[in-house]
Amino acid sequence: MAARIEHLVTSGTFSLDGGTWDVDNNVWIVGDDREAVVIDAAHDADAIARAVGDRRLTAIVCTHAHNDHIDAAPELAASTGAPVLLHPDDLPLWKQTHPDRAPDAELADGQGISVAGIELTVLHTPGHAPGAVCLYAPALAALFSGDTLFAGGPGATGRSYSHFPTIVESIRDRLLTLPAETVVHTGHGDTTTVGAEAPHLQEWIDRGF
Incomplete structure (x- = not known):
């Protein structure tokens, strides 16, 4: 049974810095008929x-630990027994949503997460959030980018805990070096590819996304 990628869209709200917005989120499931991970x-x-x-x-x-990406994590963990994994640099954000329930384990740059005979490699890509990570699955020619990279540009950096020069550095050094055919599965909206986004790096810098 080969590993595959499944996609679910869920709807709710994103709240930070006193504002709240309606959002649709991409939930990614990677696995086979026997086991899976949820991103x-x-x-x-x-x-x-x-x-x-x-x-x-x-x-x-x-x-990362913006509330719209983690709000269902403790409940899902309780019902399935699966551990919740988060980069420690995002603990301050996590605690805003879940002050009484810590993640179960830390993510680290270069860490491998094995599922269904393949490996997801953790890439620490700060900028949208301090502990933002992407997951690279070369066996599936796939990158799960969270809110670091979207179809059309970097994730937002206009709110607390974010930093535009840092996200550009993360994308340039960690993501655009991947094979051009790598499909980028984003945290919101449509998929893209590394090859489609790479030519626009300087344009993003000039526009100051």
């Missing part, structure tokens, strides 16, 4: 659990 447990733990089905959920991986 970003957003908004609806029941819907995510239904998508996972009777497979063993081995991890709930958080690309």
Whole structure:
């Protein structure tokens, strides 16, 4: 049974710095018929659990700790027994949403997460958030970028805990060096490829996304 990528869209709100906005989030499930990992447990733990089905959920991986990417993580963990994984630099953001429930384990740059016979490599890509990470699965020619890279440009850096020069450096040094055919599965909106985004790096810098 080959590993595959499944996609679920959930809806809720994103809140930071006193504002709240309606958002649709991409939830990514990577696995086979026996086991899976969830990338970003957003908004609806029941819907995510239904998508996972009777497979063993081995991890709930958080690309960063903005509330719209982690709000369903504790409930999903409680129902499945899967650990919640987060980069420690995002703990201040995590605590804004879940002050009484810590993540179960830390993510580290270069760490491998094995599932269904393939490996997801953790790439620390700060900028949108201090502990933002992407997950690279070369066996699937896939990158799960969270809110670091979207179709059309970098993630937002206009709010607390974010920094534009840092996100540009992360994208330039960690993501645009990947093979051009790598499909970028984003935290919101449409997928893209590394090859489609790479030519626009200088344009993003000039525009000051």
